[in-house]
Amino acid sequence: MLIHIRDHRRLVLAGLGALLLGTGAVAFGVSTTLPDAAEWPVRQVVEPVESSLAPATKTSASADFLIHQSQLIRRDDSLQTLLQRLGVEDRDARDFLASDAASRQVLLGGSGRLATVTRTPEGQLRTLTARWVDTNNQRVTRLMVQAEDGGYRSRLEQPEPRRLVQFGAFTLHSSFYAAADKASLPDAVAAQTVEAFSGDIDFQRDLKRGARFSLVYEAFELDGEVLFTGQLLGAEVQNGRATHQAMWFQETGKAGEFVSLDGESQRRVFLASPLAFSRVTSSYGPRIHPVFGVQKEHKGTDYGAPAGTPVRSVADGVVSFAGRQGGYGNYVVIRHPDNAATAYAHMERIAVRAGQRVQQGQNIGTVGSTGTATGPNLHFEHLVKGVRSNPTRIVGAPSSTTQSVAQLPSFLSEVKAMREQLGMASTVSLASAQ
Template sequence: MKIPLFTASQAFALRALQVLEHHPRKLTALVAALLLGGGGGAFAVASFGPDPAEMPVREVVEAVQPLPLEPQVEALDVHNLRLFRSEVVRPTDTVDTLLARLGVSDPAAAAYLRHDDVFRTQLLGRVGRTVTVEANDQHGLDRLTARWAPEDDGQFRRLVIQRVAGGTFVSRIETAPLTASARLGSGTIRSSLFAAVDEARIPDEVAVQVADVLSSSIDFHRGLRRGDRFSVVYETLEADGEPMRTGRVLSLEFVNNGRTYTAMWFQEPGQKGGYYTLEGKSLASAYLASPMEFSRVTSGFAMRFHPVLQRWRAHLGVDYGAPTGTPVRVVGDGVVEFAGVQNGFGNVVTVRHNHVDTTLYAHLSRIDVRRGQAVTQGQRLGAVGATGWATGPHLHFEFRVNGQHRNPLQVARERPSRELSAGARPAFERVARSMRMQLAAAAASSLMASAE
């Protein structure tokens, strides 16, 4: 008996609904059979895989014995909590107050530190030094570390006090090299250079160096203008990642009254290093512009009313006002010609630089050199005082050429400086390109910070 096509289609539709309801995976095979079977003929439903519903199910039951809790608790106790904390030494600190701020409560450690000579001499009373401790979960001291750099020799000292077996402590001093890293900074003059570096969180030592490097080009006492701006790249010397001191200014750009000045540190192989403009012109002079690191000129090279003699007379030098004890440095290489007391000058040092030039430093509170001693540019030779005919602490500085007094503020600008050799030019250009990029980054970061 033949089944009409209409009847076959109805039968297929009915079968498809049955398959969809009970066996969804077989619907695809059914549709494929329809497409391959043409317009008529018989239809078959085939399965391409076993039906999960028809597969046998097996249940597995296994007993699990949990571990005892006591060994687990003991294992957790092995991992004791370690506490780390750092504090900066304060002027009034004692062993007890310092340990209390560090979160350490350990009578045995406190007793040990009271009798440790290095701890007492190198930390107590050393304002600003950082102390780091490692304590246990009972707040007992396990390890104490402190670092300092006593000399400018590229090294630092590390004090380590550690608990050893038996609960006792041992102390040792280690020496290691400082690590130099470069930092960027930028600021704008609103009142003074020091206020600008403070606002930009740049160390004061950087401001001193900036004024020193550009002193022959910019008058940092009276020539700064509101809105002047600067960018600087400088070194920070670190010990175990902790900043110890400020290093050398590597490069700087200073815009003063609309004019741009640049400087970069560079050292030729076998030569003494110095500062140059980014175009390669040396900024080093035979003489420093000032015998002091950025001080206030209280009396210039001119006629003045003498405060002691109470009459007008020529002032043959320059006076720098500064607190007693402020370091005084020699402005150029030379030999100490005189060191002692000299009439109204009080404590005075005279240095001969060559066959024509001599400098004089008067009213010193202390003399740190002796007659006949060779000195180098920038070396400390004494400290500011008020000895002799002085109404207050200041430095009186003179510059003489063939015995004739000259204005010290002009001499540094007149003395020729060394030039960059042709052989060093390629290396200089490579460093200069890098410094230009870093200075641009410093300036850009300042603009972004001010825009926020």
């Protein structure tokens, strides 16, 4: 009887399922009366299969797999700490660098230089380069160290950067320098822009909100990286309803200068600032004295700049005083042909002497914090018959030594190209202003 029930189990279960469906109730589960799956019959089938896959090629442990890594050299670096940060664990390389005069001079000669190595995963050095840039002379020097014939060889080279012409544009919303910073405009280009228009625009008072600057300038690139900028080639300022344009022009055999696109010189009797790039930290007039904490009349303009920044004479003249003077610290006074004088205080170093004749733009010392000063800055004064006046009023008068270049063939060709470039830069300016 038991055998008969097992033989007809499927029929019974099918009938039960139909009954449940007919009543509208369905339940799903696993019956505990079914045989264990482990007891079901198993049959093994073996058939030959041809593989179309090629056998994997083993990677040689000695295959060249190189790592490129860069670090900026720090002030407190030794050869060992620098190489460790670069992942170099190579005693022979370290010994060579320690004994090689050129390598020691470059790697331990100053912070901020970029060192790059190519090495194995185990830290064996293949190549090392270290580069530094002299922005004042627009010169690049590079150390090259290379593994060669079981040892190392070094050389110093001066690669020639590639000259580029770049456009810059920004819209003024607060101050000129804040807008230039936001647009990532190089400091030296911003300073030249001020100089180019110093006779037309008072950058502290005349610029209106929404003024647009369009610039064309040199940049120098090496290995895909812009290392420094050069000359401002042309600029346009749209300030309210007024538009000012200037370009750099150098006549053969003569010094270059900024001229208008009509060929008139932009050179003025006085430079706009005694520093190539700086920020006015305190203007002429009443203020709370930063040291004494009381309101006093400020008889000059203070320019904030790092210690050691070169200070230049704003006009031709003769040094009437160069030395230490009370709260002014290291102090220089230069008398100019119009019987006015300019004075420069708190300098770290003085580079001129009394009685020396200086030219406009000549280096006369460096920024410091000597005398009564809270930090590195240059206090700049303008004196008329011994009376200190507002230094911002000295700019504007054109130089009597300049001549128009409007009819020179070389100028006519250059100004045509500059008008086109400024037109392109202007479209960048308009796009960035949206």
